[in-house]
Structures are given as structure tokens and as C-alpha cells.
Amino acid sequence: LFDDRHDIWRMWFFHCCDSGLVLGVYEKEKEDDSVCFTEAASSFDGSLSGKLRELLSISGPPLKKGKSRIFYGLHEDFPSVVVVGLGKNSPGFCSKENWYNCKENIRAAVSVGCRALQDLEVPLVEVDPCGDPQAAAEGAVLGLFEYDEFKKKKTFAVKTQLHGSSDTTAWERGVLYGEGQNLARRLMEAPANHVTPAFFADTIEQKLAPFSDKVIIHKRPKSWIEEQQMGAFLSVSKGSEEPPVFLEIHYNGNAESSQPPLVLVGKGITFDSGGISLKPSSGMEAMRADMGGAATVCSSIVTAAALKLPVNIIGLAPLCENMPSGKANKPGDVVKAKNGKTIQVDNTDAEGRLILADALCYAHTFNPKAIVNAATLTGAMDVALGSAATGVFTNSDWLWKQLFKASIVTGDRVWRMPLFQHYTKQVTDSQLADLNNIGKYSRSGGPCTAAAFLGEFVTAPHWAHLDMAGVMSNKDEIPYLRKGMSGRPTRTLVEFAFSQILMG
Numbered sequence: 001l002f003d004d005r006h007d008i009w010r011m012w013f014f015h016c017c018d019s020g021l022v023l024g025v026y027e028k029e030k031e032d033d034s035v036c037f038t039e040a041a042s043s044f045d046g047s048l049s050g051k052l053r054e055l056l057s058i059s060g061p062p063l064k065k066g067k068s069r070i071f072y073g074l075h076e077d078f079p080s081v082v083v084v085g086l087g088k089n090s091p092g093f094c095s096k097e098n099w100y101n102c103k104e105n106i107r108a109a110v111s112v113g114c115r116a117l118q119d120l121e122v123p124l125v126e127v128d129p130c131g132d133p134q135a136a137a138e139g140a141v142l143g144l145f146e147y148d149e150f151k152k153k154k155t156f157a158v159k160t161q162l163h164g165s166s167d168t169t170a171w172e173r174g175v176l177y178g179e180g181q182n183l184a185r186r187l188m189e190a191p192a193n194h195v196t197p198a199f200f201a202d203t204i205e206q207k208l209a210p211f212s213d214k215v216i217i218h219k220r221p222k223s224w225i226e227e228q229q230m231g232a233f234l235s236v237s238k239g240s241e242e243p244p245v246f247l248e249i250h251y252n253g254n255a256e257s258s259q260p261p262l263v264l265v266g267k268g269i270t271f272d273s274g275g276i277s278l279k280p281s282s283g284m285e286a287m288r289a290d291m292g293g294a295a296t297v298c299s300s301i302v303t304a305a306a307l308k309l310p311v312n313i314i315g316l317a318p319l320c321e322n323m324p325s326g327k328a329n330k331p332g333d334v335v336k337a338k339n340g341k342t343i344q345v346d347n348t349d350a351e352g353r354l355i356l357a358d359a360l361c362y363a364h365t366f367n368p369k370a371i372v373n374a375a376t377l378t379g380a381m382d383v384a385l386g387s388a389a390t391g392v393f394t395n396s397d398w399l400w401k402q403l404f405k406a407s408i409v410t411g412d413r414v415w416r417m418p419l420f421q422h423y424t425k426q427v428t429d430s431q432l433a434d435l436n437n438i439g440k441y442s443r444s445g446g447p448c449t450a451a452a453f454l455g456e457f458v459t460a461p462h463w464a465h466l467d468m469a470g471v472m473s474n475k476d477e478i479p480y481l482r483k484g485m486s487g488r489p490t491r492t493l494v495e496f497a498f499s500q501i502l503m504g
Contacts, residue, residue: 040164111143137174180303239328266297275348380446
């Protein structure tokens with residue numbers, strides 16, 4: 001056994017290494033149990049006549065969940081082998097956590113192993129499926145991602161592939177799920193002077209270009225938005241020099257289906273200064289990610305297309321900046337939404353609900369099976385749930401169950417929040433207009449009054465609003481995501497779309 005404190009072995013390693021291997025080990029059920037390898041790890045150990053088991057036993061205490069240990073020179077094909085702790089081998093659903101512990105453990109452990117080899121600049125890493133190739137692939141792809149677009153020193157690029165399993169379909173699905181979330185992360189992390197509304201729309205168009213036989217994209221200009229009488233959206237965009245774009249995506253995965261489409265709507269504020277109701281300067285730079293709803297929705301459609309899912313999805317993303325200027329909304333202004341309802345804008349920093357209002361009205365023109373909108377809508381959502389789960393407000397028990405089931409599979413959880421009339425009364429009590437864009441008691445129940453406001457623009461029987469403000473970024477809460485914008489809940493949206501295949 002040699003660890004990275006031995007410089008001579010590190011020099012040898014860098015000289016000859018071109019591939020590495022990540023293998024899993026479970027926690028012992030009892031103190032006197034032998035090392036409990038995964039199937040792939042056991043097979044690898046067998047090829048070494050038990051050498052890996054022996055070294056793991058004498059090199060230190062048993063590996064705990066999420067911990068790793070590196071061995072050098074064990075195998076000519078793999079100069080470096082990382083063994084990662086998977087925790088207990090318990091494949092069942094955990095009702096306390098609302099996810100599958102084993103899946104989350106695999107994602108976390110694999111990410112640790114892949115990063116260890118990335119730090120050693122190993123270009124090719126083979127990954128133990130650990131009993132769930134999709135979860136392993138997600139852990140590898142998500143764990144290796146780091147945004148370095150504008151840095152001279154780039155993160156070392158690592159290619160991953162499945163080891164010791166023939167289930168390449170599940171692995172490849174996991175890779176696409178992970179890449180979809182990484183696309184959202186990349187868009188959310190990028191600076192706002194680069195990701196303008198036009199750039200965002202162009203990027204998604206480029207990502208969908210390989211699937212042009214099943215995808216139609218409309219990048220609607222300001223003139224079209226005016227024709228649609230989207231006065232709420234236009235009122236937010238007019239404070240910025242950047243022209244608004246209404247991005248409309250049609251993914252026809254099953255052209256012969258008689259089923260109405262799923263419609264996904266994403267808030268696309270590419271930078272949110274707060275407008276005249278200016279935000280504090282501290283932390284404002286994070287508002288480059290206020291288009292996280294649009295990023296996750298569009299990335300999920302890119303992923304659905306890459307997976308060739310036989311479902312029909314329409315994506316809508318109103319894209320603009322919220323900036324202060326002589327043309328910007330002023331507190332107390334009244335604007336008219338697409339459905340004719342008037343809105344008193346008492347806080348220009350509550351702008352996301354304004355652009356979503358018009359997008360939701362437009363969504364109804366497609367006779368959708370369901371409408372799901374996603375938005376980094378309220379800071380109070382972060383106060384309520386933190387980064388543990390996306391808040392879901394819905395008028396449909398069926399839709400809630402579908403989203404909840406999807407989140408259990410992905411580990412990117414959702415939690416249902418109330419849509420009581422109690423909150424609706426607070427946004428319909430307005431001095432000058434039909435609605436007010438903030439609740440009557442502005443500091444109370446902010447996420448709930450925001451959802452109630454959106455509900456005033458919904459007549460569809462199956463609608464859900466996902467407030468993802470709390471999960472917008474990651475510090476260290478999700479171990480398989482590095483610090484930065486998270487791209488959540490992209491995989492849950494993809495899994496939701498995937499689940500609709502079985503429903504017909």
C-alpha cells in the first residue's frame with residue numbers, strides 16, 4: 001500500500017498512469033465480518049488472489065460512507081485503484097428521508113472516487129456500477145463538473161466508463177441525466193454579461209440542434225411579445241437595454257400520440273438587480289442564476305431529446321433582465337397581464353411572478369396534460385426548506401404524486417407546500433388593481449402568496465409551481481456537487497417526463 005504522501009510513488013504513478021478504477025465496499029454488518037465488496041470489486045479482488053481485500057484490511061479502519069482509500073500498483077491495467085465506502089447495503093426506500101439511501105450513497109461515493117483520480121490527473125476512470133449503474137454514472141458526471149469557463153487554469157478533464165457490468169443502458173441514461181443537470185449548472189453559473197436572453201436562447205437552440213427532426217424552436221422577439229399582449233412580462237424587461245426573448249420549444253417525442261403535451265415553464269431572469277426596489281449589493285452577483293427555472297426546464301428538455309423519450313413536451317421560457325432605469329417599473333405602477341387581469345406592482349423585486357403570469361396564460365393555449373413551472377421565486381423558500389428540497393405548490397394530487405415519485409428516484413427531493421385561499425386573499429386585496437404582486441402582509445408566507453399569485457393565471461386542473469430558490473446553489477450540502485450553482489431540480493423534471501411513458 002502506498003498513499004499520496006510518498007513522492008517517489010507519485011512520480012512513478014504520473015509517469016505511467018492512463019487509467020484508474022473506482023470500486024465500492026459496504027460497511028460491515030458486524031464487527032467481525034469480513035470486507036463486503038460489491039460484485040465488481042469482489043471480481044477484481046479475485047483476479048488479484050485477494051490482495052485488495054488484504055490491503056484494505058491492514059491499511060486502516062473500515063471505510064465509512066463517503067470515504068475513500070487509494071492503492072497504487074495493484075494491477076497493470078489500473079495503476080491506481082480507489083476504494084470508496086458505500087455505507088450499509090440497504091436497497092430499500094427510506095421513508096424518513098424520502099429517497100433511496102443506496103442511490104444517494106452510490107452517487108456520493110462514486111463522486112469522491114472520481115475526484116480523487118481527477119486530482120491525480122488520471123484521464124480515464126472506470127467506475128464500479130455498485131449495483132445501480134445509473135446512480136453511479138450520475139455521481140461520476142455530477143461530481144467531476146466544475147465551472148472554469150473564464151479561468152486560464154482548467155480543471156483536468158476526465159473520461160468515465162462503466163466497469164464490470166453489461167448494463168450500459170442504465171449507465172448511459174445516468175450519464176445523460178448528469179449532463180443535463182450540468183448544462184443547467186453551466187448556464188446558471190455563467191456571468192450575466194455573457195448569458196443574456198439572446199445568448200441563453202441561442203445556447204439551447206445549439207444543444208437541441210442534433211435532434212432537429214423532433215424539435216421546433218421559436219425565439220420570439222419583443223414584437224411578438226407585444227402582439228401577445230404580455231404586459232406583465234414587458235413591464236419587467238423595459239428597464240434593461242437587453243431585449244427580451246420568449247423562448248418556445250416543442251419536443252415531439254411521440255408525434256403519433258393523442259396525449260396532450262406536458263408544458264414546462266421556466267422563469268428566465270438572466271440578471272435580477274431588483275429593479276427600482278434595488279437588492280442589497282452583498283450577494284447580488286448570485287442573481288446571475290435567477291434564470292435557474294428556465295435553465296432547468298430547458299436542460300430537462302435537452303435531456304429528454306437525448307434520451308429519445310416518446311413523450312411530447314413544450315418548454316416556455318420568458319427571458320429578460322430586471323434592471324433599474326428611467327424606463328423601469330416603479331413601485332405602485334399598474335400593468336396588465338395577457339389574461340386581462342391588472343397587477344399593482346408594489347415591489348419591483350417581485351418580478352419573476354410577473355413574467356411567469358404571462359407565460360402561464362400562454363401555456364394554456366396548448367391544451368396541456370399538465371403545466372409545471374420552475375422558478376427561483378422567493379428568498380423565503382430558502383428560509384423555509386433550505387437546500388433540502390424544492391417547494392411544490394399544486395392544485396393536483398395526481399401531479400404531486402408524480403413529482404414526488406420522480407424525486408424519490410433522483411434524490412433531488414420535493415416537498416409539498418400549501419395553496420390555501422388564505423394566501424389568495426392577500427394578493428387579491430389590492431388598492432389599485434385586480435392583484436398585487438406582493439402579499440398584503442409582505443413578510444409573512446412569502447412563497448405561499450407568490451404561488452397564490454401565480455394561481456390567478458391558471459385554469460388547468462393539473463398545475464404545479466416549483467419554487468427552487470432554496471436549492472439554487474450548493475455549498476457542501478450535496479456531496480456529489482461541488483460548490484456553486486446546483487442545476488437542481490433538472491433530474492427530477494427529467495424523471496417526471498420519463499415516468500409519463502409508462503402512463504401512456
